[in-house]
Amino acid sequence: MNSLERVLAALQNQAADRPALLLNAGLYGARLTGATLVDHYRDPAVYAEGQIAILETFGPDLLLSPFALAGLGASFGSQVSVPKRQPPNVSVFAAASAEAALRLPLPDVDSAPGILYLRESIRILAGKYPGRVPVIGLLVSPMDLPPLIIGLEAWLDALLFQPEVAKALADRLTPFIVALGKAMLGDGATALALTANLSNRFMVPAQVVEGLGRPSLKQALAELPGPVILHHGGCPLLAHLADFTGHANVVGFVMDAGEDLGAARRVLGPGPVVLGNLSGPALAGLQPEEVRTQCDLALAQRGGDHQFILATCGADIPLDTPPECITVITDAVCRAGGVPA
Template identity: 35%
Template structure:
């Protein structure tokens, strides 16, 4: 059974040879190939070489398209801050306020250089891995997308104190979100992971999410022609799980490292897939045995009824993580299979 069959079988509730294992290792490709991160994220060939190196060394059940949200902020006129040891961050947003961003021209992914690079890398990964390894693309959800255009602080102030203006900006940017999502699928992605910060307890309370952002997710998800995973962006998500299970095309929920997998399962029922929930920030400093034990704990808590994928819960696993810690995840899965047979 190859990785694609294993993951698709899990998502569909079919028998598989083992629990799939995911690790977000976009930047890690630079470590394995000796490239600097700026080259990795701005050159499609370099990025694909990094993913090939990651897959060949670790054999996780996915390859990931460029997880680089600064491509979106740059497409709206923003400036990027580059680092030698972590993925880039937005240095300056393209627009200073929500009111002015209403005049922003929506970028066309295929002709906007930074976005076109992501699409090119996606297509090249599809040429290499289609039907063999799942090709997963990551993009920000429609509720948090405006923060990449005007900055998070400005966006939250607008949401809290100028709700009508926030709605108008969301409406203005929504066509880009849908276009970008469908462009990634058309380029070869098998599944989208949508990181919706407004679903995180650390950013928005349940009532605010339910009133303002759940309807936005519902309408936009219905316009995207592929399977979708809802991600928490690093916070807690269990407080809204009961609200999101019916989103159109939703195939899985990523559970935060501070959330309980058992509680998540009790909320969503036996048939919706859960992904998680190892703390990715602990990977560099944790011992191999700690990662192994944490992986086994996740498997014991959530894998018994199927519909589970072991994964780190946040964004990129830090570059300083030892390969042995990543291999420990696979060893935990293999040992669980052997003990169950």
């Protein structure tokens, strides 16, 4: 089976030759190609070469658009810096408050440079492996975009103390997220992966989730014309997983590191794919045998579930991760299927 067939089997609850594998290794591609991070996160061709190197070296079944969502903030006017060993981050926010952000113009998804970088990366990768390797477009939900524009503290202040202003900003940003998601799918993304941190009771009170988080997410998902994977975004998800069920177009959930994948299946029931639960950021501090043990535990939690993809979660796999710690993940899914690595 090729990678696309393997992933489709998971989506359709059918047996595959082995479990599919997703590596959040956008950053690590720069290590394999030797590119500077400035070039890696500025030139889509350079980024795509990194993903191609990841595929050829470790054999994952899905490729990712850049996990460089600070570029979305830049499209609104935020200033972005590129650390020496991390993806870009916002260094200066475009506005100081939700009220001020309401006055910012919405970026054009067809011309904003940071957005074009994300879209062109998808186009290159989708064109390289048509019908063989799925490409996932990484995006944020409307509730998770304001922290890139005004900062998390200012956004939480609006959510808690200015709910009308917060709703107005979320409503204003939803068409932008939908337009960008549609563009990414049109560029060749097989599916989108959205974070939904600010719709999670781990991050915000129940009244925020019920009053704005879930309705905002529901609206955006209903308008996206393609499959969506919801990503835990660094927050524990299992305890609140039921809050995210029942939405249109959602085909999978990326669980947080160490969360019980069997328990997630029991909450979700049949249908969505469960992805997880290996901590990508932790790989740099582990020995290969420790990674192998974690893989074996995740695969044991999966049991006979066909709707499962072994995945690293959290942020990117760090640059200083020994390649052997990634290779053992590939070995684990191959061993589970009884196929050569």
